[in-house]
Amino acid sequence: MNFRRWITRAAAAAATLAGLLMCATATAHAETVRIAMIETFSGAFAPLGQNQLSTLRMATEMANTQRWAGRHSFEVTPFDGKGSPQESLVQLKLAIDQGFRIIAQGNGSGVAAALIEAVNKHNERNPGKEVVFLNYQAIDPDLTNSRCSFWHFRFDANSDMKMEALTSYMAKDAGIRKVYLINQNYSHGHQVTKAAKELLKRKRPDVQIVGDDLHPIATVKDFSPYVAKIRASGADTIITGNWGTDLALLIKAALESDLKAQFYTYYAASSGVPTAMGSAAAGSTRQISYWTPNNETFAGKDLAEAFRRQHGDDLVAIGIHTMVQMLARAISSADSLEPLRIAYALEGMKFKAVNGEVEMRAGDHQLLQPLYISTWSRVDGKKVQVEQEKTGHGWRLDARLDAYVASQPHSCQMRRPARAG
Incomplete structure (x- = not known):
């Protein structure tokens, strides 16, 4: 065989082998x-x-x-x-x-x-x-x-960030005069209560906190006694960080007793709550969240x-x-x-x-991240296109707040490990 031809073939074989090895290496590193x-x-x-x-x-x-x-x-x-x-x-x-x-x-x-x-x-x-x-x-x-x-x-945005945004929105509503706080009795519920009191006092000192309840988490089956206390307080607005069945049962009890008060919530879109609200809560229940499908661009x-x-x-x-x-x-x-x-x-x-x-x-x-405030409303094909739990209702956008609006300073003193070499 001609030496030049042998060199050419050897080089081609080497290139092919290198390609196969590269493919094998890439496959081996796919985890x-x-x-x-x-x-x-x-x-x-x-x-x-x-x-x-x-x-x-x-x-x-x-x-x-x-x-x-x-x-x-x-x-x-x-x-x-x-x-x-x-x-x-x-x-x-x-x-x-x-x-x-x-x-x-x-x-x-x-x-x-x-x-x-x-x-x-x-x-x-x-x-x-x-x-x-x-x-x-x-x-x-x-x-x-x-x-x-x-x-x-x-x-997710922390509860103080959400309350900062929520109270900034609430502060513009002169109709809010008496607020009742009801939350689950664990760290999150305590933080919601604490932040609501501090921020309302700063932004709307004229607003009265007329009640503050912390109830056992995932234990209460009948919230009608709590609703009776809310009614007796004369509250026109309720703030709650409740979620899951605790929120669904609370709103259900409020609707059954025909309580005339607005709900400002963190998790009214969570599973089971939209069904509990149905059409009866339309216009009276709001939520602070980091997204709603019925946003300004329907992103x-x-x-x-x-x-x-x-x-x-x-x-x-x-x-x-x-x-x-x-x-x-x-x-x-x-x-x-x-x-x-x-x-x-x-x-x-x-x-x-x-x-x-x-x-x-x-x-x-x-x-x-941005935060959104929205109101439970009937699907209209315009502002409310996406419904929840086949109720014919969804969340109508009231306000979109840029991340800096709710941003809070932090006190974290983080210990960082050495970067890998």
């Missing part, structure tokens, strides 16, 4: 990002947990199809924490023992606080085997203040409709969608699945989410 979702999948709040699990699965399916994290894919496994800090810690240990390095949770700030502490301890004791905690709904401000952690990221309406088709349920927790998008971007940016690199990539990240421009504040790992 599955396993997310352990520790949530309430049994008991009174199970419908909400199931809705959020469906949302996380829809978001990760989109991520896999559209390759948000490049060659990597996502997989979700549910762990039933039963809404209990103790049981959730058991599930966290099971997840870590099974090799999960990404933890997601949202229902219950008490649960989130326990998880943060446990994650911190695990990561300190197991360098190189750290886990990251992604929080999509536990909104006690302390979680990004006195309890802040490098390993914890919150994708996310397509996602809501797809979710309804796939799961027969309403898309409420759009923050989970944002969480997966930002996690995928962090993985791509860090070019790593290591939690330490992912955490540093998430810090300070700015992103165009469904609900607008958002930023993961580096100082405390609190997502800054």
